Amino acid sequence: MSLPQIPSLGLLKRIDDFDSLREVRDIPSELITEVLLNAVRKLDEREELEPYLRLILHDPNETPHGPAEIVDIFTHKLSIQKLTGMAAFILKGKSFKTVRPEDVAHQIYRLEKIAGLAIAVFAAPGTILDGAKEHFVSTALRLGCNYAIFDANDLARLFVAYGFLCPRDGRKIISGRCKKWRGSIRARKASRKHGRVRRKKLVAVRRRRAITDPRVARALGLMRREGVSASEAARREEMKLKTFRKGAGRFLYRSGPGKPWKARSEDQLRFSMSVLTPKGRVDVIVRSSRERRLLHDYESALRMFRAAEDGAEEELKKFEGKTVGGHKLIVDIRVLIELEEADELDFESLYTPFGGKS
Numbered sequence: 001m002s003l004p005q006i007p008s009l010g011l012l013k014r015i016d017d018f019d020s021l022r023e024v025r026d027i028p029s030e031l032i033t034e035v036l037l038n039a040v041r042k043l044d045e046r047e048e049l050e051p052y053l054r055l056i057l058h059d060p061n062e063t064p065h066g067p068a069e070i071v072d073i074f075t076h077k078l079s080i081q082k083l084t085g086m087a088a089f090i091l092k093g094k095s096f097k098t099v100r101p102e103d104v105a106h107q108i109y110r111l112e113k114i115a116g117l118a119i120a121v122f123a124a125p126g127t128i129l130d131g132a133k134e135h136f137v138s139t140a141l142r143l144g145c146n147y148a149i150f151d152a153n154d155l156a157r158l159f160v161a162y163g164f165l166c167p168r169d170g171r172k173i174i175s176g177r178c179k180k181w182r183g184s185i186r187a188r189k190a191s192r193k194h195g196r197v198r199r200k201k202l203v204a205v206r207r208r209r210a211i212t213d214p215r216v217a218r219a220l221g222l223m224r225r226e227g228v229s230a231s232e233a234a235r236r237e238e239m240k241l242k243t244f245r246k247g248a249g250r251f252l253y254r255s256g257p258g259k260p261w262k263a264r265s266e267d268q269l270r271f272s273m274s275v276l277t278p279k280g281r282v283d284v285i286v287r288s289s290r291e292r293r294l295l296h297d298y299e300s301a302l303r304m305f306r307a308a309e310d311g312a313e314e315e316l317k318k319f320e321g322k323t324v325g326g327h328k329l330i331v332d333i334r335v336l337i338e339l340e341e342a343d344e345l346d347f348e349s350l351y352t353p354f355g356g357k358s
Contacts, residue, residue, distance in 0.1 A: 013148040020057055020078035023161040029153055036156040039170030041125045045093030050074050056162050072107050085118025092124035099124050101131040108139050113282045117145045125152035212269045214351030215239050216247035223263040230261035272352045275327050280344040283352045284325030295324045
């Protein structure tokens with residue numbers, strides 16, 4: 001039975017209110033030492049904070065992501081006080097000892113692009129300046145969504161509760177146990193097995209969330225369309241064959257040692273791409289070659305429309321009801337004209353930088 005949705009009331013929530021993080025309630029703030037706080041402040045947002053949160057929130061019976069995954073914003077379904085909804089996390093780690101307004105302005109702006117947002121979470125173990133807090137809170141109130149701010153103490157409690165940090169010395173737990181931990185032989189074996197499983201999950205999470213170099217997509221396209229070799233495709237995109245092979249992964253293969261490399265007809269690589277929405281262009285994660293081709297074809301039809309070519313409207317109608325990165329492709333001529341007048345149709349490249357645009 002599904003839980004009722006989180007109402008959009010613009011209320012401040014504490015970390016203890018999150019049912020999806022319920023284990024944190026067993027760790028009182030008084031138990032968090034300065035050693036633990038310093039350990040949390042040394043965690044990287046991409047390599048540790050986000051993967052840890054993904055593992056904590058993981059539920060095999062739930063679809064984790066919303067309909068659209070926004071660049072630089074980590075989204076996940078969760079429950080608060082027995083209500084469920086979509087949450088968006090803004091994470092700042094060890095690179096930001098002091099979080100200034102300009103450090104998070106682009107991420108806070110992107111909150112407005114997330115449909116059905118129920119709660120926004122700003123998590124940073126460093127010092128968050130009042131200007132950054134005010135910008136975040138005012139945006140959440142304007143969007144009518146609930147909000148929460150997790151500081152170093154909250155994150156320390158969370159990672160201790162879920163076994164990522166040792167409660168005594170703040171060390172990362174290796175092989176399922178603290179470095180100085182002692183226990184029975186049976187318990188040690190069980191903890192080592194648990195640690196191996198968790199490390200495999202952590203590696204899988206990092207691989208799934210990695211954004212691929214746009215040159216890899218273009219090189220794969222060259223191999224599929226023109227039948228060029230992997231070496232030639234890599235050369236045209238000005239990268240080493242080794243870099244191309246690493247980026248393409250299992251979607252670049254060969255039948256045996258010494259045989260030529262071939263590109264599979266489809267792939268599920270993740271790329272940051274620019275998608276047109278009623279509010280303008282937004283950078284989203286596109287997860288497959290099918291979506292990339294669909295977006296390329298749509299942009300071709302859009303160029304026909306802008307050039308007032310014959311048959312442009314018929315071409316656009318072919319994309320009615322289709323989505324890319326969770327966003328419906330716009331085929332309404334009136335909306336397109338409004339976006340044209342607002343100079344929102346122009347773009348430099350469909351593939352956007354890894355960090356996205358602000």
